[in-house]
Amino acid sequence: MNEAAQRVRFIAEALPYIRDFRGKRVVIKYGGHAMVDPELKRMFARQIVLLQYVGLQVVVVHGGGPQISSVLKQMGVESSFVAGRRVTDARTMDVVEMVLAGGVNKEIVNLLNLEGGRAVGLSGKDGGLIKARKLFYDQDGEILDIGQVGEIAEVNPQVIETLEHDGFIAVVAPLGVDDEGTSYNINADTAAAQMAARLKAEKLIILTDESGVLDADKQLISSMDVSDVRHLIKDGVVTGGMIPKLECCVDALNEGVGKAHILDGRVPYSIFLELMTDSGIGTQIIKGI
Numbered sequence: 001m002n003e004a005a006q007r008v009r010f011i012a013e014a015l016p017y018i019r020d021f022r023g024k025r026v027v028i029k030y031g032g033h034a035m036v037d038p039e040l041k042r043m044f045a046r047q048i049v050l051l052q053y054v055g056l057q058v059v060v061v062h063g064g065g066p067q068i069s070s071v072l073k074q075m076g077v078e079s080s081f082v083a084g085r086r087v088t089d090a091r092t093m094d095v096v097e098m099v100l101a102g103g104v105n106k107e108i109v110n111l112l113n114l115e116g117g118r119a120v121g122l123s124g125k126d127g128g129l130i131k132a133r134k135l136f137y138d139q140d141g142e143i144l145d146i147g148q149v150g151e152i153a154e155v156n157p158q159v160i161e162t163l164e165h166d167g168f169i170a171v172v173a174p175l176g177v178d179d180e181g182t183s184y185n186i187n188a189d190t191a192a193a194q195m196a197a198r199l200k201a202e203k204l205i206i207l208t209d210e211s212g213v214l215d216a217d218k219q220l221i222s223s224m225d226v227s228d229v230r231h232l233i234k235d236g237v238v239t240g241g242m243i244p245k246l247e248c249c250v251d252a253l254n255e256g257v258g259k260a261h262i263l264d265g266r267v268p269y270s271i272f273l274e275l276m277t278d279s280g281i282g283t284q285i286i287k288g289i
Contacts, residue, residue, distance in 0.1 A: 022055035029192035031063035034265030063188035132176025150184025197255035207265030212283035225288030
């Protein structure tokens with residue numbers, strides 16, 4: 001089959017998925033190598049714009065950990081983490097906000113606009129989008145204060161809905177504020193999952209630097225349900241950073257999100273391959289019966 005015929009076949013295969021997803025909301029957590037490689041960044045932006053063009057409502061929630069660490073290092077500030085969460089004092093919080101809301105967010109917005117989209121950058125502090133509360137970490141029964149690290153207490157869907165109604169793509173930096181005006185740094189995976197739940201999204205997509213969830217033989221699991229997640233973690237098959245990503249997916253599914261997907265963002269056009277083809281390329285997680 002020649003290249004032109006392959007393209008036509010892909011479009012034909014994508015048609016029923018486009019029809020089914022039209023008008024549905026998808027929350028995509030953007031992170032990993034896909035945020036670093038220039039060509040992958042361009043492909044990501046093109047996918048998001050195309051998804052909007054075919055009728056999906058797309059919300060992008062992004063990370064920026066490496067960029068934050070780089071700026072802190074230049075300032076002579078050493079980064080420290082507890083269970084993968086950055087210990088965030090007031091000085092670090094200023095850097096987090098500067099890098100996420102002032103740097104990374106605007107770069108993504110610019111990329112989307114260059115590809116023909118209409119993107120608007122937000123932090124969770126804009127329009128009261130994300131109300132946060134302080135997160136305390138429980139380490140073997142000892143409660144640790146890790147600074148201005150938070151979790152989502154409430155999401156104001158009106159902010160996103162207003163942008164969508166006017167044809168804009170919302171790009172969200174995972175920052176929130178509490179009732180006292182204190183800013184909080186929120187884990188991007190957690191923020192994406194909780195926003196997907198509160199915005200009643202059809203799908204949550206998490207981009208990673210891994211092919212998806214692997215079984216005990218290191219083979220990709222293309223589809224699994226919530227009970228499979230529990231077993232894989234308990235049996236030690238899933239370890240490390242994949243555990244919190246799966247836990248975020250489970251939380252989102254338990255709160256009403258239709259499906260969650262974990263994809264390799266290093267694969268060109270990975271989002272379209274997962275959503276718009278019969279085989280997909282990553283791992284989809286469903287609630288089960």
